[in-house]
Amino acid sequence: GAVVSQHPSWVICKSGTSVKIECRSLDFQATTMFWYRQFPKQSLMLMATSNEGSKATYEQGVEKDKFLINHASLTLSTLTVTSAHPEDSSFYICSASTSGGANEQFFGPGTRLTVL
Amino acid sequence: AQKITQTQPGMFVQEKEAVTLDCTYDTSDPSYGLFWYKQPSSGEMIFLIYQGSYDQQNATEGRYSLNFQKARKSANLVISASQLGDSAMYFCAIAGGTSYGKLTFGQGTILTVHP
Numbered sequence: 595g596a597v598v599s600q601h602p603s604w605v606i607c608k609s610g611t612s613v614k615i616e617c618r619s620l621d622f623q624a625t626t627m628f629w630y631r632q633f634p635k636q637s638l639m640l641m642a643t644s645n646e647g648s649k650a651t652y653e654q655g656v657e658k659d660k661f662l663i664n665h666a667s668l669t670l671s672t673l674t675v676t677s678a679h680p681e682d683s684s685f686y687i688c689s690a691s692t693s694g695g696a697n698e699q700f701f702g703p704g705t706r707l708t709v710l
Numbered sequence: 711a712q713k714i715t716q717t718q719p720g721m722f723v724q725e726k727e728a729v730t731l732d733c734t735y736d737t738s739d740p741s742y743g744l745f746w747y748k749q750p751s752s753g754e755m756i757f758l759i760y761q762g763s764y765d766q767q768n769a770t771e772g773r774y775s776l777n778f779q780k781a782r783k784s785a786n787l788v789i790s791a792s793q794l795g796d797s798a799m800y801f802c803a804i805a806g807g808t809s810y811g812k813l814t815f816g817q818g819t820i821l822t823v824h825p
Contacts, residue, residue, distance in 0.1 A: 626811055637801065637815045638755075685753055695811055701747075701755035 597621055598690045600702035607678055608710055615673045615705045617688030623668035624690035628699070629661075632685040644671050678709040712737040712804050714816035722822050723792045730777070731787040731800050731819050739806030744785040745813065746776065750798040758800075761785060792823045 597620040607613050617627055626645050630638040642658075644650040644665035652658045660682075662674040671690075675682055687704040713736040723729040735744065742763045748756040761769045761776045769776045777786040789796055802816040 628811070628813075635799075635818075635820075637817050638813075640812055640814075643812065687753075687755060689755075689813075691811055695805075699811065699813065701757075704753040704755075706753070 596700045598624075598688065598700045598702040600686075600688055600705050602705060603703060604706040604708075606708045606710065609679055610677055612674055612676045613678055613707060615675075615686055615688075615707075617671045617673070617690065617702050619669045619690040619700070622690075622692055624671075625668065625693060626691045627665055627671040628689045628691070629663060629671075629673050630687045630689070632687060632704075634685075638687060641673075675707065678707070680709045683707055683709045712739070712742070712806050712814045714802050714804050714814055716802055716816035716819050718819045719817070720820045720822065722824060723789075725794060725823055725825050726791055728788060728790045729792055729821065731789070731802075731821065733785045733787065733802035733816060735783050735785060735802075735804050737804060737806050742804055742806040744776065744778070745803040745805070746774070746785075746787045747801045747803060747815075748796075748798045749801060749818075755801075759787065789821075794823050794825060797821060797823045 650663035665671040691699045746758040803813045
């Protein structure tokens with residue numbers, strides 16, 4: 595149980611295009627989903643927290659107009675990188691929580707984004 | 711605000727030996743949780759072990775144990791009987807009561823297990 599999937603697992607796009615990444619909780623309902631970003635050989639940095647049916651809460655320094663997050667249902671959250679640029683190339687990981695608590699947080703396998 | 715410090719960028723250990731990965735933390739929350747995750751080269755985050763700040767005993771999960779020293783604000787991970795498959799990046803993380811659910815990660819330690 596407690597499986598989280600991400601789609602796509604990797605994506606290559608041209609600069610200026612938008613890319614949507616999906617995060618799904620497959621066998622549980624996630625009241626809260628978290629989006630992280632990880633550069634090579636670095637730590638995970640929390641980008642935003644999303645709760646089903648409400649607007650996402652972004653961490654300081656994260657552009658909410660560039661990284662659009664939608665948590666439309668209890669099993670799906672999407673991250674859209676708008677007008678992507680090469681500096682947006684990174685590993686994006688989502689996690690889902692049944693209660694919002696960190697000790698009940700399950701991670702997706704991640705999505706590797708490369709912007710040319 | 712919370713902070714995790716992992717001072718060992720890389721560690722090497724011989725197969726079947728034990729290894730300790732260091733982690734110190736700082737938080738103003740009276741209640742918090744400490745976590746260790748393993749990230750192999752595939753990128754997935756694998757949960758290893760959890761320690762609550764009010765837990766009296768050190769957490770253990772199979773070959774993993776967490777050496778929790780609250781006064782020193784340290785939460786070191788001990789891996790016993792290392793295996794080749796343990797080679798990966800290891801992250802220590804903290805989640806505090808006032809930032810419920812938000813994990814703050816350390817810089818990570820790359821562990822290499824030699825045969």
